[in-house]
Amino acid sequence: MDEQLFFKKLNRLCTSKEIFDFLSSLEVMSDTMASGVLQRISEVEVDDNGLKNPEGVLENEVFRALCFQFEFESSKLSNTGLLNALQALIKLRIDPQSTLMASLLSEGEERLGKGQLTVKNVCALGESLLELEGPSCATLEQIVNHMQEKDIEKWSPREMVMVYKMLQVTVREGKQYQHLLNRMNSVTLTIVSQLSPTFTSMILNSLVVLHQTQAVPLVAALCKHSVKHIPYFRGDELVNVLEAFLYFGHREQIFTEALETHVPESIFTMHPQTVSKVMQYCCRKMILSKPIFDAVAEGFISYADRFTTDQIAEYIIPFGTLNYLPPSAASLFRKLETILHTRFNHFQPHTLLNLLHSCVLIQRYPVNFLPKIFGPYFLHQLQAQPPGLDRIVTSQLTQLFLTVTLECPFYEGPKLLPKYQVKAFLTPHSSLDVHLLKRVKTGLLYLLKKRIYFASEVSTPYFYTVDIEIKLDEEGFVLPAAQCEEVHRRIALCVDGQNRFCVNSHNLLGEEAIKQRHLQLLGYEVVQIPFFEIESLQNCSKMAEYLHQKIFPHTYGLSC
Numbered sequence: 001m002d003e004q005l006f007f008k009k010l011n012r013l014c015t016s017k018e019i020f021d022f023l024s025s026l027e028v029m030s031d032t033m034a035s036g037v038l039q040r041i042s043e044v045e046v047d048d049n050g051l052k053n054p055e056g057v058l059e060n061e062v063f064r065a066l067c068f069q070f071e072f073e074s075s076k077l078s079n080t081g082l083l084n085a086l087q088a089l090i091k092l093r094i095d096p097q098s099t100l101m102a103s104l105l106s107e108g109e110e111r112l113g114k115g116q117l118t119v120k121n122v123c124a125l126g127e128s129l130l131e132l133e134g135p136s137c138a139t140l141e142q143i144v145n146h147m148q149e150k151d152i153e154k155w156s157p158r159e160m161v162m163v164y165k166m167l168q169v170t171v172r173e174g175k176q177y178q179h180l181l182n183r184m185n186s187v188t189l190t191i192v193s194q195l196s197p198t199f200t201s202m203i204l205n206s207l208v209v210l211h212q213t214q215a216v217p218l219v220a221a222l223c224k225h226s227v228k229h230i231p232y233f234r235g236d237e238l239v240n241v242l243e244a245f246l247y248f249g250h251r252e253q254i255f256t257e258a259l260e261t262h263v264p265e266s267i268f269t270m271h272p273q274t275v276s277k278v279m280q281y282c283c284r285k286m287i288l289s290k291p292i293f294d295a296v297a298e299g300f301i302s303y304a305d306r307f308t309t310d311q312i313a314e315y316i317i318p319f320g321t322l323n324y325l326p327p328s329a330a331s332l333f334r335k336l337e338t339i340l341h342t343r344f345n346h347f348q349p350h351t352l353l354n355l356l357h358s359c360v361l362i363q364r365y366p367v368n369f370l371p372k373i374f375g376p377y378f379l380h381q382l383q384a385q386p387p388g389l390d391r392i393v394t395s396q397l398t399q400l401f402l403t404v405t406l407e408c409p410f411y412e413g414p415k416l417l418p419k420y421q422v423k424a425f426l427t428p429h430s431s432l433d434v435h436l437l438k439r440v441k442t443g444l445l446y447l448l449k450k451r452i453y454f455a456s457e458v459s460t461p462y463f464y465t466v467d468i469e470i471k472l473d474e475e476g477f478v479l480p481a482a483q484c485e486e487v488h489r490r491i492a493l494c495v496d497g498q499n500r501f502c503v504n505s506h507n508l509l510g511e512e513a514i515k516q517r518h519l520q521l522l523g524y525e526v527v528q529i530p531f532f533e534i535e536s537l538q539n540c541s542k543m544a545e546y547l548h549q550k551i552f553p554h555t556y557g558l559s560c
Contacts, residue, residue, distance in 0.1 A: 001029070003030065006029065006036075009022065010040050013044070016044060016045050016053065016057050019037060019044070020063070023037060031070075031078055035085040037066065038088035038089060039088040042088045045057055051092060057092070075107060079116070079121045082104060082111075083108060086128045090131045096132050109139055112125060112142065113142075115146075119147070119150055119155060123158070123159045123162035125139075125143065126143045127165075129143075130165065135170070141170050147163050152187045157196075160188055160203070161199045161206075164184065164206035164207075164210075165206060181210060185207075185215040185218045189218045189221055192218075192225050195222075196229075197233045200222055200241070201226075201236075201237035203222060204219075204240055204241055204243075208240075208248075219248045223245060223250045223252055224255075227254050230259060235274035238278075242280070245281060246281060246285075251285055259278060259289070263275070267299040272306070275299060275311075276310075278296075279292075279314055283321050283322065286502050288324055288502035288505050290324070290326075293318070294328070297328045297329070300316070300332060300336075301335050309348065313351045313354060316355055317355060318358075320357070320510045321509065322502050322510065323512075325362055329364075336359075337368070340368075344369065344372070350393070353396055354396070356369060357396040361510030361513065363407070367411050374397075374413065374414045374416045395425045395426045397420055398416065398422050399463070399514070400416070401415065401416035402463060402518060406522070407521070424464075425463045425464060425515075430512045432467060432497070433497025433499065433500075435497075436495055436534075440529055440534070440547070441454075441456060442540055442543065443540055443544045443547050447544040447547050453470065453478045454481055455468070455469050455481035460522075462519075464515050466519070467495040468492075468495065469481065469490060470491040471483065471487045471489070471490055471491075472487075472488055476555070491524065491527055492519045492525070492526050494519075494527070494529065496531060500512045501530070
């Protein structure tokens with residue numbers, strides 16, 4: 001039978017029985033046709049759980065006859081027949097130690113050594129070796145060395161992807177293949193538009209594993225190209241793409257917009273690990289996407305019982321970090337509390353602390369669980385596991401303790417012992433914008449006339465640092481900053497630069513929101529000076545006028 005007609009008929013068959021019946025009607029076929037049969041059987045009979053009908057396939061006489069010929073006539077096979085058969089048999093889970101597989105592999109490696117394989121053949125052999133033997137396979141390095149001598153411009157996208165994949169597992173610490181990678185990166189840049197969702201994801205993953213931080217144009221092009229593939233990526237492929245965005249520090253507004261369309265539409269079918277990675281991406285990039293967060297909250301309410309403890313934390317923590325309560329917040333945190341009651345002891349200590357700390361940032365108080373958190377057993381567990389009781393961990397514990405002290409006066413459980421408390425909080429996301437602070441100080445000096453009337457970066461006994469503090473007496477007159485007597489009012493100016501807000505948003509981050517809330521509860525009059533209100537003020541006079549209105553709105557003039 002003509003090969004073209006043969007494959008046309010073969011590809012219409014949907015079960016192994018139909019395929020075997022079809023073969024029984026043929027007298028002769030080429031090795032390419034025979035390997036095509038094995039591939040078609042693997043397509044119709046293998047799913048995520050393996051071979052659907054092992055006995056019906058592996059014990060079939062026609063199948064056994066095919067395998068017998070491949071095993072004992074491997075030296076007579078064409079390169080395509082040999083390597084396609086090998087790939088199909090791997091997919092069919094044939095024992096890697098069997099004489100059939102050993103015969104095909106040995107023949108493939110022999111032809112590689114003799115230089116008889118094309119680039120396409122070499123890549124097929126490499127793919128099979130990766131499947132069978134993994135990174136430890138010595139032949140992979142031989143294949144990569146062989147590929148260095150080839151004309152990269154002529155490689156197909158599939159061949160390019162396979163070489164990246166082989167380099168991923170053969171390159172360790174050394175840079176011996178960087179020259180090859182540089183050439184591949186340059187050529188790949190020219191074919192980005194041809195890449196499928198799978199190939200786009202695989203190359204981005206390889207660039208991350210191979211630390212190709214210098215391949216900026218390629219990374220940017222792949223990230224941009226990935227936007228149109230978002231609805232078509234499998235879960236693990238989207239995870240690879242998100243990890244690449246995070247690793248290379250890349251951000252594309254259109255990528256976020258595509259996620260905002262895809263996630264709400266697919267939230268009930270997406271794998272929890274994929275959703276966790278989307279939330280990690282939003283959290284690390286400080287992207288408050290209400291469509292994504294609202295959909296994730298709904299997904300959590302419906303399916304959180306099936307999640308791992310890490311996934312539960314990864315879903316919830318970004319809500320606190322980015323200071324956002326979704327419309328379904330009541331149901332969301334009721335669900336979380338139910339899970340914590342039933343699975344509290346399943347959480348790793350540091351994961352649990354991060355989770356509970358994120359809740360208090362948005363005024364969701366885990367008072368039922370704090371007696372355990374402040375208890376000696378849990379604190380010992382924290383200390384025993386990396387990173388131990390470092391400054392960030394003790395800052396979280398202290399802020400939890402301060403929160404229940406200020407915001408939950410009804411809490412009567414154990415207190416956090418002073419030895420676990422910090423003197424000042426670490427605020428990793430909300431550091432002070434020095435340039436903005438300088439502008440505000442210059443405006444204050446113009447307004448108050450003397451530098452003695454305000455202090456900057458003031459440490460308080462309450463763990464927080466105030467950006468600028470102004471003290472007033474009972475009659476509302478400004479006092480020298482160093483004066484401690486007759487202080488009737490304290491004004492805390494919060495000079496909030498862009499880094500204290502979510503990206504492209506006027507929404508304060510959780511750690512800054514809780515600070516301003518607590519300063520008010522501690523008796524300060526909090527005056528927020530956000531960057532977006534003062535970035536257009538051109539001179540000291542305008543800044544002083546603005547500060548006058550913000551700090552002393554009811555005063556026409558100032559007497560110090």
